Amino acid sequence: MSHQERKERFAGVSDREVKRAYTPDDVAGLEYARDLGDPGEYPYTRGVHPTMYRGKLWTMRQFAGFGTAEETNARFKYLLAQGQTGLSTAFDMPTLLGYDSDHAYANGEVGKLGVAIDSLRDFEILFDGIPLDQVSTSMTINPPASIMLCMYLAVADQQGVGWDKVSGTIQNDILKDYIAQKTYIYPPEPSLRLITDIISFTAKHVPKWNTISISGYHIREAGATAAQELAFTLADGMQYVQAAIAAGMDVDEFAPRLSFFFDVHNDFFEEIAKFRAARRIWARVMREKFGAKNPRSWMLRTHAQTAGVSLTAQQRENNIIRVAMQALAAVLGGTQSLHTNSYDEALALPTEDAVRIALRTQQVIAEETGVASVVDPLAGSYYVEHLTNRLEEEALAYFDRIEAQGGVVKAIEKNFFQREIADSAYRFQRRMMNGDYRVVGVNAYADGAEAKKEAQILRIDPAVQRRQIERTQQVRATRDQAKAASALAELRRASQTSENLMPYILACVKAYCTEGEICNVWRDLWGEYREESVY
């Protein structure tokens, strides 16, 4: 009897060949106690907590931000009213890059990809009516992360909320910016110093704050395979641990507050295996390489977001199905929090209706499917365990290649990551063009009429830029000028020493110095990073 198959070779998004079926031979040598462990037990392959979602569901955290602080505050309140359990702030490009809204470079970009923030005044409006001791807030920002954290702490002070009660995350991961996201400002050395200052300050004063969100998301979205995402992200993580140890900290003092952020793409089992492999690798690295003693230092806790790059502008309702399956993979992979993309995001920022469906997708998974009742149900699957091993091996091989180049920063300078990612992105695009990888609505089951259907999209009113500029100029005109000038002068002085900069940044923020003014102090002292583009 013949066993004809549909095609010669089966491979998913990352182009790893998949066999017809997997057997005990594919997981030979796997030892339960050593390689998996019970949920909540080292090396945490099966999850960081013994009860996982039976104890507490993952945090449903939708990334939101657009226009001015008023519009985003209203979206935050809408999401909380719909049952969302944490906030996540998207900033606009000028804010991410340390330019005030009235800077010439900000023209046309104010409030477009996120909320425009210039001064503490904007933060007061952004969190108006939201008690900071009752929500946790994530902020996706990197070079100016210290400034946004200080603004958040200043709002907590105004609300009378102690810093020991506030919780949240700043992304604060500059290495992946050089590698993929590209929202860098300063060169690596001073950038890493800002990061270690934040890590050490928050370890003492803001104990529930996640000081860094070591991110694979942007690496993956830029074109990396699952193994590259896993390897480059964990390599960045190790680099931060080394930097903090070099700055004089004990590993167990800061490691429990490190967190991660992974993409969750289309290849269902590969994604689940990626989360499992990430936990196992990190636990072993922290314990064996860095000598961490506290089990919390060994645990990789992560946020996940469905793959923006997998959304199609064509037949956009299909994105609802893609997001649902990616979200299910993240949950089966044991994520601690999750953002589900909205189906209209290949066209523009999401509308309120689209965001609600995205959030409901998580709620359906949590309440109706039964997957939240059992921990790591795919353990022991020949295929999933084999893939987990394979991803681990591929990541370890990349660690060796990075080490051979002198570490992460040197490898960035040599464009190693950038080249690897650009190659993968191009290879994937070619596979789509030749039909080897099929995308419904794009190169399979396409329907020209559907593609042209008028879409209801969210547009940013051009008046947003004018209103934001007016507010910022008014803040600059009405603040205590002597206080603002002296705070900036003190920051400049301290930046030339090895003192922790956080108290000085906080003083600037409270004196209503703008983000652009603070960033310019450092631009002036440290210069700007420029990359050589490879493609």
Place this chain on the structure above:
Amino acid sequence: MNRKLRVLVAKLGLDAHDRGAKVVARAYRDAGFEVIYTGIYQRPEAVAEAAIQEDVDVVAISSLAGAHLTLIPQLIHLLKDQGADDMLVLAGGVIPEEDISALLAEGVAGVFGPGSDLDEIIRFTREHAAAK
């Protein structure tokens, strides 16, 4: 055709999303074009200057951060002011359907949204650059 077509692939403003620009730049290169990629964070003035200095036939702009209606017309006006109105200007990225006609009216020859076929971009570029 005596010489290879020269194309400048450009990113304007503060938009850091460069996956599409790099993929398209490489597709042009593989198709035999001479390619110059500006890298990210370019002002319209700098892109116009590079296009003129490099004497390119085509300027292909990638935009994913919503500033296309501000920055692309600025660039086209700069090119015209400096007598470079014979260049073929293309745009690609996340550009809503309803903005396409405004860009075409400003002088953009073609707009390629998410999911565009690389071979179609190359074919369109060859055909329209030859007509210029």
